[in-house]
Amino acid sequence: MDYVPLGRTGLRVSAAGLGCGGHSRLGQGSGESRAHSVGIVRAALDLGINFIDTAAVYRTEEIVGDALAGRRDDAIISTKLPIVPPGESPLGQQFVTGESLASSLEESLRRLKTDYVDILHLHGVMPDQYGYCREELLPALDRFRDQGKIRFLGLTERFIHDPQHVMLSRALQDDIWNVVMAGFNLINPSARQRVFAQTRSKEIGTLVMFAVRRALSNSEALTELIADLVQQDLIPSDALEEEDPLGFLRSLGGAGSVVEGAYRFCRHEPGADVVLTGTGNADHLRENVASILSPALAPDCLAQLEELFGAIDSVSGN
Numbered sequence: 001m002d003y004v005p006l007g008r009t010g011l012r013v014s015a016a017g018l019g020c021g022g023h024s025r026l027g028q029g030s031g032e033s034r035a036h037s038v039g040i041v042r043a044a045l046d047l048g049i050n051f052i053d054t055a056a057v058y059r060t061e062e063i064v065g066d067a068l069a070g071r072r073d074d075a076i077i078s079t080k081l082p083i084v085p086p087g088e089s090p091l092g093q094q095f096v097t098g099e100s101l102a103s104s105l106e107e108s109l110r111r112l113k114t115d116y117v118d119i120l121h122l123h124g125v126m127p128d129q130y131g132y133c134r135e136e137l138l139p140a141l142d143r144f145r146d147q148g149k150i151r152f153l154g155l156t157e158r159f160i161h162d163p164q165h166v167m168l169s170r171a172l173q174d175d176i177w178n179v180v181m182a183g184f185n186l187i188n189p190s191a192r193q194r195v196f197a198q199t200r201s202k203e204i205g206t207l208v209m210f211a212v213r214r215a216l217s218n219s220e221a222l223t224e225l226i227a228d229l230v231q232q233d234l235i236p237s238d239a240l241e242e243e244d245p246l247g248f249l250r251s252l253g254g255a256g257s258v259v260e261g262a263y264r265f266c267r268h269e270p271g272a273d274v275v276l277t278g279t280g281n282a283d284h285l286r287e288n289v290a291s292i293l294s295p296a297l298a299p300d301c302l303a304q305l306e307e308l309f310g311a312i313d314s315v316s317g318n
């Protein structure tokens, strides 16, 4: 495994991080047993992954807690709390209070079977919700840190609804957040200018989500997305082969598959500290770690990706 500094936190984290959410939720999304999911977390640790990202709403904190029994110190735990109460639309304007955030944190600690988390994020914040988070929830986060219940403050965006990174662009003007999580992939690389430029200059730890997601792990979803981009005149109609639109990741880039190319693209992006991989499949996990540890895609392939997708900022690849 490669280990990298996470911004200025002083943490050394694995370049590959295990994502316990997304569509897979460690296999819980497709009906796998809890024991299977515990096995995925342990397999990740055995591969040298020390960064585990979960969240209250994923319902995988308890699984992470079980997997870490007796080896809490092997992992850096990143978890997230929702900023809207249960049952409310996550995009809405009903917010949790600092007090309810404190009880949610206690519940997360109980599920994770630990007395502290390394990074606590406010989860999926929209641009019009950021002001409330900073004014009303930040004092609670500072208190949790003073109490030793969390080590670092994090913020994640809602990439499907905010593919242009409006929230993070705003939040990064404040000198508050130690770690942020941004959507980034070869089809929408706009975090390069709008997030990584700032996180690099301010040495803020940066986590990448959506490296693969649906569009880059499912050929039908990819074909559909490319057709949409062509229809919107965002890429020329004759630019890509209909049957195998990203075949050049293999022929030019040297990748064994689209998924491999997608993880390698993210891993070698300056400013991307941890690339999260979300899976419920142990073979996928091993393959993805190997991809993340592989060299950068060939320069001609990167140039072609830049020409095709470099200006796209309207899709997430979900």
Ligand SMILES: NC(=O)c1ccc[n+]([C@@H]2O[C@H](COP(=O)([O-])OP(=O)(O)OC[C@H]3O[C@@H](n4cnc5c(N)ncnc54)[C@H](OP(=O)(O)O)[C@@H]3O)[C@@H](O)[C@H]2O)c1
Pocket: 018, 019, 020, 021, 022, 023, 024, 025, 027, 053, 054, 080, 123, 124, 156, 157, 158, 159, 181, 208, 209, 210, 211, 212, 213, 214, 217, 259, 276, 277, 278, 279, 280, 281, 283, 284, 285, 287, 288
């Ligand atoms: N706003 C937020 O805070 C937010 C939002 C989204 C995600 N996240 C975090 O980011 C993490 C990463 O996002 P993600 O879960 O969408 O991960 P991802 O790594 O971008 O994509 C995972 C998807 O690709 C599939 N996949 C993975 N490896 C594969 C392989 N080798 N071959 C074929 N298919 C493969 C997985 O299915 P299989 O299970 O079949 O492998 C899964 O459906 C999440 O788990 C979560 O921790 C945070």
